[in-house]
Amino acid sequence: MRKLDEQREVLYVIRTLDVLMSSGVGLEAAIHTIGSGGYGIISEDFSSMMARLRKGSSRGLGPELKSMMNKADSEGYRRLLNTMYTNVTQNTDIIDTLRKQGARMENERTESVKKYIEELGAVPETLLSIGMIGPIILAIAGLVPQLMTGDLGAFMQLPPASTINAVVKGGLVVTLLAMFMIGLKAHTKDPGL
Amino acid sequence: MIFGLLETFNDNLLLLVLIVIGIACAVGGIPPMLERNRRRSIENALPGLLESLSDSVGAGRGIQEAMMEQSRTLTGPLGKLLKQTLEESHSSSFDAALASFSAKTRSSQVQRVMVLIETAIEQDSPLQGILSDLAMDYERLNDLMNTREEELLGRGILIVMFISIGLPVLIAFIVGLFAPASKGFQIDSFNTTFSYFFGVASAIAVGVSGRMLGRFKDALWWMPGWIALSMTLYLGAVMIVGG
Numbered sequence: 001m002r003k004l005d006e007q008r009e010v011l012y013v014i015r016t017l018d019v020l021m022s023s024g025v026g027l028e029a030a031i032h033t034i035g036s037g038g039y040g041i042i043s044e045d046f047s048s049m050m051a052r053l054r055k056g057s058s059r060g061l062g063p064e065l066k067s068m069m070n071k072a073d074s075e076g077y078r079r080l081l082n083t084m085y086t087n088v089t090q091n092t093d094i095i096d097t098l099r100k101q102g103a104r105m106e107n108e109r110t111e112s113v114k115k116y117i118e119e120l121g122a123v124p125e126t127l128l129s130i131g132m133i134g135p136i137i138l139a140i141a142g143l144v145p146q147l148m149t150g151d152l153g154a155f156m157q158l159p160p161a162s163t164i165n166a167v168v169k170g171g172l173v174v175t176l177l178a179m180f181m182i183g184l185k186a187h188t189k190d191p192g193l
Numbered sequence: 194m195i196f197g198l199l200e201t202f203n204d205n206l207l208l209l210v211l212i213v214i215g216i217a218c219a220v221g222g223i224p225p226m227l228e229r230n231r232r233r234s235i236e237n238a239l240p241g242l243l244e245s246l247s248d249s250v251g252a253g254r255g256i257q258e259a260m261m262e263q264s265r266t267l268t269g270p271l272g273k274l275l276k277q278t279l280e281e282s283h284s285s286s287f288d289a290a291l292a293s294f295s296a297k298t299r300s301s302q303v304q305r306v307m308v309l310i311e312t313a314i315e316q317d318s319p320l321q322g323i324l325s326d327l328a329m330d331y332e333r334l335n336d337l338m339n340t341r342e343e344e345l346l347g348r349g350i351l352i353v354m355f356i357s358i359g360l361p362v363l364i365a366f367i368v369g370l371f372a373p374a375s376k377g378f379q380i381d382s383f384n385t386t387f388s389y390f391f392g393v394a395s396a397i398a399v400g401v402s403g404r405m406l407g408r409f410k411d412a413l414w415w416m417p418g419w420i421a422l423s424m425t426l427y428l429g430a431v432m433i434v435g436g
Contacts, residue, residue, distance in 0.1 A: 012305060015330060019309045019323055023316030033312070038305060106333065113337050117344045120405055124351045127401070131356050131394055135364050135387070142383050143372045165382075172390045179356075179394060183401030193338050193407065 003073035005041040008192035010076040011109060013042050014102040017080075021095050027087060028053075028061060042077065062088045076105050112191040119189055126182050134175030142168040201432055208388070208424050215418030222414030228299070229411065231270055236302045237335050238271040243306065243328035251321040256314065257287050274298060288314075302331060342406065349402035356398035357419045361391040361427035369434025376436075384431055388424045395423040 013034055020030040035046030045068060052058040065085040072078040083101060087094040145161045158164070202208055242263055249259035257279075264276035274297050282290030288311055295307035306327055313323050364387065372378040399419050403412020 015327075016305070016309060019318070019326075020312055020316075022323075023313055023318035025312070025316060038301070038308065106330075110333070110337060113341055117341060120345060120348065123401070123405070124348050124355065127352055127398065128355045128360075131360055131398075132363070135360065135390065136367065139364055139368055139387065140371075142386075143368065143378075143380070146372055146378050146380070165386075168383075169386060172386065176390065176393050176397065179397050183397055183404070186401050186404040190404070190407070193334070193341065 002041060004190060004192050006072065006074040006077040009040045009042045010074065010080060011102065011105050013039050014080060014098050014105065018095060018098045018102060021098070027084065027094065031061075031084075045071070076108070109191060109193075113193065116189055116191050120186060123182060123185065127179055130175060130178050130182065134171060134178070138168045138171040138175070141171070201428065202425070205385075205388075205424075205428070208421060208428070211392070211417055211421035211424065215421040218414045218416070219418045222411065225411045225414065229408065232298070232300050233338075234269055235271045235274070235298050235300050236331075237339070238267065238269055239300075239302060239306065240328045240332035240335065242267060242271060242275075243324050243331065247321050247324035247328060250324060256310070256320060271298070302334070306331070345405045349405050352398050352402045352405075353395075353419065357391075357395040357423040358426060360394065361423045362430050364391075365427045365430030366434055369431050369436075373435035374432075378435075380431075380435075384428060388427050391423040391427050392420040395419045 016034060016039070017030050020033060021027065025033070031046050032050050035043055035050045037043050037047075039046075049058075049064045049068060053061065053064065058064050062085060065081050065088065069078050069081045069085070072081060079101060080098075083092075083094060083097050086092050087097075141164060145158060145164055148156065148158060245263050245266075246256065246259050249262060250256060254262070260275065261279055264272055264279050266272070267275060275294060278290050278294040278297065281293065285293075291307045291311055295304040298304070309323065309327065310320070312318075313320055368380065368384070368387070372380050374380060396416050396419070399412050399416045400409065403409040406412075
């Protein structure tokens with residue numbers, strides 16, 4: 001969940017940092033602006049980082065950014081924090097780096113949306129196949145004790161009806177779980193727009 | 194037969210409760226849909242506004258004047274809101290008007306853009322370049338969002354139709370033809386189990402479809418209705434086919 005939130009917000013944060021810092025705002029003030037809200041989980045991270053800096057309970061902005069990098073789940077966010085850390089420690093041209101990073105991240109986002117659409121193309125068919133095959137087989141299995149009565153029943157020894165019912169119910173639960181797992185792809189692979 | 198069907202459902206308390214909740218939730222599901230349409234129409238018009246503002250600022254106009262001019266030419270909810278906000282801003286500051294405008298749109302895209310414009314004005318930054326960059330950024334973002342919507346909407350509807358309508362009716366026909374209750378088959382417990390299955394399968398289908406389109410919370414409003422529909426379709430079709 002955190003990874004998805006980070007992916008969703010990081011590009012906006014990069015663009016905002018770009019505008020703020022191009023306007024002459026310093027890195028710390030820019031972090032403070034983003035930390036004041038509007039950028040989800042990244043705002044929360046920056047806000048807590050600024051709170052620690054204000055209290056004096058940290059070793060400075062550099063170490064704070066470094067420790068935040070360990071907390072980051074998505075590659076894009078980690079890269080952004082690394083860019084900020086390098087700027088603090090080595091005084092690099094952060095605006096240029098942010099622009100390049102933003103452009104690259106935008107391309108990645110476009111690609112990931114296309115990939116997401118392609119990957120979800122097969123979901124309706126897969127869901128339907130599992131959702132149909134399972135219940136059809138289980139429906140027939142559930143009706144077998146009643147269908148195979150009289151002469152038909154003499155040909156084959158059937159398990160007790162309670163066992164068949166338990167198998168049918170278990171099978172339906174497994175079918176639902178399989179459908180859920182297929183559907184979960186729609187959540188886990190979300191590109192975060 | 195219709196009364197017979199209704200009588201059958203009288204014994205199924207869960208289904209009756211779901212039908213009532215489903216109808217109530219379906220009514221509750223309409224406002225989020227309308228709100229989303231309004232918000233998306235504002236967001237789709239945003240890059241155009243930013244581009245025009247960039248051109249006007251580049252031509253030497255002030256941002257407030259450029260906005261005023263755009264509010265007169267822009268159609269749709271964005272133009273209407275902008276006009277209304279700028280008219281109200283005569284009694285307050287321009288910053289307050291921008292904040293009020295972004296709050297009224299209820300769009301995170303507009304809110305972010307307005308914060309950046311405010312900051313750029315405060316810092317005396319080159320607005321033309323910033324507005325032009327923002328226009329391009331949000332145009333690309335909206336294109337992606339619209340592509341996702343167009344490509345996945347059909348698939349989302351397909352999932353719900355197949356799982357919530359097609360599947361229960363198909364299985365009901367199989368059960369009704371092979372084991373009709375009119376010929377003495379005892380399938381009450383079997384039908385109850387399968388109706389629950391179709392209810393849960395419907396919930397999964399609606400959830401997956403909503404998540405695919407990035408609006409899971411909105412889809413939750415329609416979930417009880419689809420659950421009730423698929424259970425009703427199964428039980429009704431079994432009774433119609435099997436007696």
